[in-house]
Structure formats: structure tokens, C-alpha cells
Amino acid sequence: MSSSNVLRQNSVALRWGGFLVTLVPLSGCAAYNAELVIDDRPLLESGETRYYVLHVGDQPTLRLHTKFMPCSYANLHDGLKEAYDDCGPALASGFSWPYTFDRRTPGDQPARLTVRGYRQNGFRDYMPFRGALLEAESERDPPDSLVATASVLVRVYQSAVDMTVSLPFGKPVWRLSKLTLIGENGRKTLVRYRKDARDGFFTVEGPDTAGQYRVHYEPKISQIHRSQPTQVELVVADEAAETTTFKSEIRAPYQ
Numbered sequence: 416m417s418s419s420n421v422l423r424q425n426s427v428a429l430r431w432g433g434f435l436v437t438l439v440p441l442s443g444c445a446a447y448n449a450e451l452v453i454d455d456r457p458l459l460e461s462g463e464t465r466y467y468v469l470h471v472g473d474q475p476t477l478r479l480h481t482k483f484m485p486c487s488y489a490n491l492h493d494g495l496k497e498a499y500d501d502c503g504p505a506l507a508s509g510f511s512w513p514y515t516f517d518r519r520t521p522g523d524q525p526a527r528l529t530v531r532g533y534r535q536n537g538f539r540d541y542m543p544f545r546g547a548l549l550e551a552e553s554e555r556d557p558p559d560s561l562v563a564t565a566s567v568l569v570r571v572y573q574s575a576v577d578m579t580v581s582l583p584f585g586k587p588v589w590r591l592s593k594l595t596l597i598g599e600n601g602r603k604t605l606v607r608y609r610k611d612a613r614d615g616f617f618t619v620e621g622p623d624t625a626g627q628y629r630v631h632y633e634p635k636i637s638q639i640h641r642s643q644p645t646q647v648e649l650v651v652a653d654e655a656a657e658t659t660t661f662k663s664e665i666r667a668p669y670q
Contacts, residue, residue, distance in 0.1 A: 448481055449532060450565055453469075456469055456475050457474075464525065465568065467568070468569075469569060469570070470636045472515070472637075474515045477512055477513075479511075479532060480508055481508060484534070486532030488505065489501075489509075489540075490541055491528060492541075494529055519520075519571045526569055530565055532564070533560060536557040537556040537557055538556050543597065563596055570668070575633050576665060577630070578616055578628050579627050582659055584653070584657075585657065592649070592651045594607075596645055596647055596665075598638050598639050598645055605633070617630055617631060618631050635664070641667070647665060648660060649661040
């Protein structure tokens with residue numbers, strides 16, 4: 416979609432105090448007309464860059480607040496997925512909708528979310544469909560007006576358990592071992608071993624030349640603690656059915 420399509424404008428006529436006033440929405444004004452926020456998620460700063468931090472699988476509420484000119488509809492562009500999404504029905508002062516972040520940002524570099532809000536004139540011109548943005552044009556239908564635009568940066572991360580362990584005696588029997596995560600409200604998640612990497616199981620590499628094993632697991636967002644480090648306990652059984660306990664924790668980038 417070209418910039419000429421995005422920035423198409425037409426005037427709005429309002430009657431005030433007996434006079435007919437014509438408002439012409441400009442692209443610069445659209446940027447001042449809106450603010451985009453993500454509810455209840457940490458906002459970090461790095462130099463002059465500010466970005467939200469979210470875990471893979473998180474589904475927060477996004478809000479677009481319009482200040483002086485309402486929108487008929489709004490579309491979100493996700494720079495991480497290069498996909499478009501509808502922002503839901505218009506509310507009194509903007510839009511509020513849930514959005515799922517289902518992949519991590521590569522190299523821990525923030526990605527940009529951009530929302531554009533339009534005043535509909537006749538039929539709707541821009542409609543997201545399966546991630547693409549469809550555009551309808553008609554010579555008889557006046558173009559929709561861009562009246563609001565706002566963006567934020569997001570960093571989406573995947574937490575992980577990475578533990579290096581070794582037993583003082585004996586050889587580990589991983590199928591008898593277990594990994595426990597303590598998340599929100601003391602909720603415990605029991606994770607078992609699986610040789611091939613599968614969701615919901617931990618994997619093991621080794622032993623290395625020092626006789627150490629690397630235990631790896633990537634938890635779901637529902638299994639971790641958001642406001643404080645997630646406690647991790649690994650109980651390793653050996654061939655004699657003796658167990659050794661190892662403890663660790665998972666910290667979010669903002670903890």
C-alpha cells in the first residue's frame with residue numbers, strides 16, 4: 416500500500432455558533448490526535464528508546480486513545496509479524512482490544528506496533544484479512560480520512576530454564592527425574608523429561624568432558640511469575656534411586 420493511499424484526506428464540515436467550519440485532517444495532526452498504550456505491562460528505557468516488555472504468549476489489552484477527533488475504525492500493523500489486525504469497534508474515546516504476542520523479537524531488538532485510525536466516508540476503505548490489508552476503492556465513494564496515528568515499541572522474550580548439573584555419584588536417570596516451576600500464587604508446574612524436544616517437556620544435553628549435563632526448558636507464560644523471579648527446582652534421580660535436588664530461578668528482563 417503506497418503512502419498516497421495511507422494519507423488520502425478530505426475535509427470535515429461542522430457547524431459551530433451559526434458558522435460552517437471546515438476541518439482538514441492532516442497527517443501531522445493525526446499523530447497528535449492519538450496515544451497507543453499497552454495495559455499493565457512494564458515499560459523500559461534504553462537511552463532514548465522506550466519499549467514494552469512482554470513474554471511469548473502474552474495477551475494484554477491495547478488501547479488507542481483519541482484526543483480531539485474520533486475514528487470510525489482503526490487498524491494495527493505489527494512490525495514483528497509484518498501483519499495487520501483490526502482494532503475492534505470504536506469506543507467513546509478510541510479503541511480497546513486484546514492482542515496476542517506469539518513470537519519473540521529477533522536478537523532482543525524491539526519491534527514497532529503502529530495503529531492508524533480513519534474517519535469512514537461511505538464504505539470502509541481499509542480492512543485487515545488474515546494478516547493482509549485489503550483496500551477498497553471506488554470513484555463514487557469518497558476516500559476515508561486518516562485522523563489518528565500512534566505507535567509503540569515492544570520487546571517479546573521467551574523465558575527459559577538453563578541449568579548445568581552433575582551428580583556426585585552415579586549416573587542420572589532422567590525419566591525418573593522432575594522439574595518444578597513455582598509461578599503466580601504459588602502455583603506449581605511439574606515438568607517431565609523427554610529425549611526429543613517437545614512442548615511441555617525438558618531436554619538434556621551431555622554429559623560433557625567434565626561430566627556435566629545441561630537441562631533446558633522453555634515455559635509457557637502461565638507457568639512463570641510476572642512480578643518476581645520464578646523459582647525452579649530440579650530433582651535428579653540416579654540408578655540407585657537416590658535423588659539430588661538443584662535449585663535455580665528465572666528472571667524476566669525487567670526483574
